[in-house]
Amino acid sequence: ETGVTQTPRHLVMGMTNKKSLKCEQHLGHNAMYWYKQSAKKPLELMFVYNFKEQTENNSVPSRFSPECPNSSHLFLHLHTLQPEDSALYLCASGTRTGVTGELFFGEGSRLTVL
């Protein structure tokens, strides 16, 4: 148990659907992250939020829309996705400055786009 909870764990959607992924952390961290994990590829950073403000958008297509209503919650809204978007989406939290650079990951949401 890392203190970062992601829902749903599995999601299957068609290309015309709209769905959302949810992430919640109660570790008191000031930063939250969305990563994409595909087979045989490094973890890809998608978005960074610091104290609810988006500080990084790593050239992610607009069909992915993040939302951070407060420091403990992070959403990833999905619409008109492509089959190549099928992957494991990992949420993480951490502190942007300080001694430790540790990221605390959730267990991920496995997304399949048909």
Added chain:
Amino acid sequence: GENVEQHPSTLSVQEGDSAVIKCTYSDSASNYFPWYKQELGKGPQLIIDIRSNVGEKKDQRIAVTLNKTAKHFSLHITETQPEDSAVYFCAASEGGGADGLTFGKGTHLIIQP
């Protein structure tokens, strides 16, 4: 930007033997090098990290070494056990905090009984 190469992609060792995973990085400004372990169905979890002012760090059966001149760092696991089977990721970043991590592609470590 930073580029991290990790080898091998798959490593199979006999239980009780040692395992070594190697990473190289490209940005000489990187000064923080963590290793994450990802078990099946779970997210990655930090197991050990090292900063560039240290050449080696050890925690029980795991150790990390860093060669700044050659820009490579390695994870060493001794006396491997079945629970060590997982995917291991190295990463590099400049500065403190959780931002700016560039990850390697991962090594699938298989411990043979």
